[in-house]
Structures are given as structure tokens and as C-alpha cells.
Amino acid sequence: MMDPHSTQNNRVTSLDIHKDGMFILSGHRDGSVALWDLQEYKLLKHIPDLHQTDVTHVKIYLITKNNAVIHAVSCEDQGGVRLLTISKKAIFGGYSVQQEYLFKSKMQGTSSISLQVCNPLYPNHFCDNSILIAFGGNNMINICTMNPIGCIYSITRPEFCKYKTIPYLAWGYGLTPSHRDQTVPIFAFAWDRIIQLIYITGDGTSLEIDGIYYTDAKEIIGLFFIGESVLYAIFDGHNGREGKVLYTTKFYPGNYRTLEEEFRRDQASFWEEISNISQMTVHAELERTYNADLGKSMVDLNEFRGQLMQTIDVVNYGNSIQKHN
Numbered sequence: 001m002m003d004p005h006s007t008q009n010n011r012v013t014s015l016d017i018h019k020d021g022m023f024i025l026s027g028h029r030d031g032s033v034a035l036w037d038l039q040e041y042k043l044l045k046h047i048p049d050l051h052q053t054d055v056t057h058v059k060i061y062l063i064t065k066n067n068a069v070i071h072a073v074s075c076e077d078q079g080g081v082r083l084l085t086i087s088k089k090a091i092f093g094g095y096s097v098q099q100e101y102l103f104k105s106k107m108q109g110t111s112s113i114s115l116q117v118c119n120p121l122y123p124n125h126f127c128d129n130s131i132l133i134a135f136g137g138n139n140m141i142n143i144c145t146m147n148p149i150g151c152i153y154s155i156t157r158p159e160f161c162k163y164k165t166i167p168y169l170a171w172g173y174g175l176t177p178s179h180r181d182q183t184v185p186i187f188a189f190a191w192d193r194i195i196q197l198i199y200i201t202g203d204g205t206s207l208e209i210d211g212i213y214y215t216d217a218k219e220i221i222g223l224f225f226i227g228e229s230v231l232y233a234i235f236d237g238h239n240g241r242e243g244k245v246l247y248t249t250k251f252y253p254g255n256y257r258t259l260e261e262e263f264r265r266d267q268a269s270f271w272e273e274i275s276n277i278s279q280m281t282v283h284a285e286l287e288r289t290y291n292a293d294l295g296k297s298m299v300d301l302n303e304f305r306g307q308l309m310q311t312i313d314v315v316n317y318g319n320s321i322q323k324h325n
Contacts, residue, residue, distance in 0.1 A: 014074075018060045019117075025072055027055025033074050035086055035095065045086055045095040051076035057113040061131055061146055071146070073102065073133060075110035081135055083149070102135075102144070109138035114169035114187075122173055122183050126204020134187060136167040141189055143207070153198075153207050158256045160263045160270065161192035165219060172225025176210040177253035186248065188231060190220035195233065196256050197248055211251035212259070213281045214274055217242065230286070243289040250284035252277045 014027035017038070024036040031051035035044045054077045062071040068088040075081045081103040087096050103110070116132035118124070131146035143153040157165075168190040173183050176197050185200040187207075197211035215235055222234030231246040254277065262270040 013054045014056060014058045016058045016060055016072075018063065020063070022067060023060060023063070023070060025058045025060050025070075025074075027051075027058040027074055029054050031055060031076065033058060033072075033084065035070060045097065047084070047086075047097055047099070050074065050082060050084075050099065051078075051080060053077040056111045059113045059115055059133070061115050061133060073113060073135075075107075075113060075135065077109060077111070079107040079110050079137055080104055081107065081110055102149070103142065107135065107137035107140060107142065109164070109166075110135060111138075111166050112136035112169050114171055116171040116185060116187070119173050119185075122185070124185055124200060124202065124204055127185050127200060132171070132185075132187075134169045134171070134189075136169050136189070138164050138166065141167055141169065143187065155189070158191065158194070158260050158263075160260065161194070162219075165192045167191045168220065168223040170223045170225050170231065172228070172231070174225075174229030175249045177249055177251050178210045179208070180249060183228060186225075188223060188225070188248075190223040190233060192219055193217065194256060194259075195220065195223065195231070195246070195251070197251060209255035209257065210253060211248055212254045212256060212277060213246060213251050213284060214277045216278060244285050245287040246284045247286050248284070250281065252280050 010032065011029040012026050013029050016025045022038055024038050026034045026036065028034065031053060032046060032048045033050050033055060034046045036042070037044050051074065056075055056077050058072060058074045060070060060072045063069065064071070070086040072084040072086065073081060074084065080101060083100050083102050085098040089096055114134045116127060118128045129147065132143060133146060134141060134143045139157055141155040142151050144151045170188045172186050172188070174186050175183060176186065176199050179199055182202050184202060187198045189196055193215050195213040196209065198207050198209050200207055217235035217237040219236045220233055221236050224232045226232045229248045231248060233244050233246055235242045235244065259270065259273065262273055
């Protein structure tokens with residue numbers, strides 16, 4: 001698909017397919033980004049020298065004006081995050097590009113971008129109109145609105161998490177330990193050995209931290225919402241990799257900031273609290289799969305989905321889990 005003269009040894013390092021299946025955005029080893037037409041299998045625009053290092057993630061977050069304007073973000077290993085507006089030229093054909101930094105030096109080792117996808121079953125005026133994107137780096141996570149553009153929430157790496165660990169980000173909908181009366185948008189992040197939930201209030205006026213999970217595994221290396229109030233996490237365990245299906249309402253009703261304060265004040269008390277959280281959040285585990293090669297090879301998704309549905313049928317607290325096919 002790509003012109004060999006524009007790429008040569010230019011390895012693809014990230015890829016995003018827009019939900020309507022019309023466009024692909026690719027990031028490359030030399031710091032360039034390319035936009036593709038998936039319907040006609042052709043390169044629409046190659047943007048060279050956009051980043052100083054490998055492009056670690058790209059994301060198309062909005063398409064407007066009858067598919068003529070593509071809005072996207074991209075990030076690099078060195079930390080920079082770029083805003084891209086790729087517009088189709090009306091007269092001469094081709095595409096023009098406007099680009100600017102969203103974060104230039106604030107973030108380090110930016111490796112993940114997660115877009116909040118609205119759910120018509122659970123309207124939330126703030127989410128439905130703001131377009132929320134979370135950016136994760138080695139030192140911090142930033143949640144931004146893209147309409148208008150601005151950073152609304154920042155999370156620095158908790159001091160008790162290992163240095164240079166990568167945060168894994170996921171958006172979904174569901175309930176949290178202390179907020180069970182209404183399904184709301186939830187942002188979850190996994191960092192080192194913890195998973196923290198942050199929900200957006202029904203009126204969209206604030207982001208509230210509620211629900212933490214701790215594992216004794218070496219590190220959490222993957223996190224996804226697979227249904228309402230249901231997360232799938234991948235762990236790098238002591239005896240190989242392990243996957244767990246987690247129910248968010250069974251998380252411990254706490255937050256990482258309280259733990260961080262305890263860590264600074266009294267580490268013996270901190271580890272005692274961590275032990276309590278670990279024991280209590282075992283009840284959040286609906287299902288687990290052990291495979292020493294999990295994450296290194298393709299997983300049989302149909303088999304996994306079948307197992308998950310069986311699990312939900314058996315353990316469905318208050319019939320509150322909605323199945324997603």
C-alpha cells in the first residue's frame with residue numbers, strides 16, 4: 001500500500017483503524033505519521049519528521065465535514081504529544097496538515113492513548129460533547145477534552161509504583177464500589193501492581209476516584225473493558241502470564257492518593273493496608289486464565305468469550321452485568 005520511496009526502512013510502530021472503517025492512521029519508527037484510505041487501499045498523506053523518536057501511539061478521534069477533515073493525536077517515545085488536523089484540499093486535491101504540540105516536555109515516555117467512546121444507552125452531557133482522551137507516560141497520565149482542547153485531570157506516578165513502569169488505560173461504563181445507583185463513564189488505569197477506577201459524575205461536573213485493586217503479581221501489563229463493570233487484566237505473574245476478569249463493584253472503595261500518603265508516612269502501615277486490599281479484592285475476580293504464553297501469541301477470542309459468558313451467567317451480582325457480543 002505504501003510508496004516504498006517514502007518509507008524504505010520505515011517500520012510501522014503503531015496503528016489505528018477508525019471505527020467507520022474508512023481510514024487508517026499509522027505511526028513509524030522514523031517519527032513520521034501516515035493517513036491511509038482503507039476503501040481504495042492507498043496512501044493519502046505522509047507526514048515526515050513529525051516526532052523526534054519512534055511513534056508509540058496514534059489515534060483518530062474525530063472526522064468532520066463529510067470525511068474531509070480528520071482530527072488525530074500521536075505520541076512519541078521521548079514524551080511529546082501532537083495534535084493533527086488533516087484536511088482534504090477542495091481545489092487542487094491532496095491533503096494539507098496542521099499540527100501543534102499538546103504536550104512537548106511535560107510527559108516522559110508517552111506510550112498509550114485511550115479515547116472515551118460515548119454510549120447512547122447512558123447519555124452524559126459532558127462526555128458526549130467534550131471528546132475525552134487519556135494519555136499515559138512513564139511519569140504521569142493526563143485526561144484531556146478535545147472540544148475545547150484542554151487538560152482537565154492529571155495523575156502523577158504513585159511513589160509506590162516502580163520507576164519507569166508503563167500505565168495501561170481503559171475507558172468503559174459501569175458501577176464502582178461506592179457508586180452503585182447509576183451506570184456512569186469510568187476511566188481505569190493500571191500502574192505496576194494497582195488498578196484504579198475514576199468515574200465521571202452523572203451531571204459531568206467532576207471526576208471522582210473510587211475503587212482500587214491490588215495484585216501480588218510482578219506487574220499488570222494489559223487492561224480492557226469487556227462489558228459494563230467488567231475489566232479484563234493481563235498480569236505478568238511469577239509463574240508466567242495470567243488473565244483475570246474483574247468486577248469493578250467488588251474493588252476496594254479507596255484511592256491511590258490515600259495509599260501514597262500512607263507510604264510516605266509509615267511504610268509498615270502501608271504494606272499492611274496493601275495486604276488488606278489484596279485480600280478483599282480477590283472477590284472482584286470473576287474468572288482467571290493461566291497461560292505462560294498469554295500475550296505472546298494469539299488468544300482464541302471465541303473460546304475466551306464463551307468462557308466469559310458462562311462466568312457471567314454463574315456470577316452476576318444483582319443481574320447488573322450486560323453482555324457484550
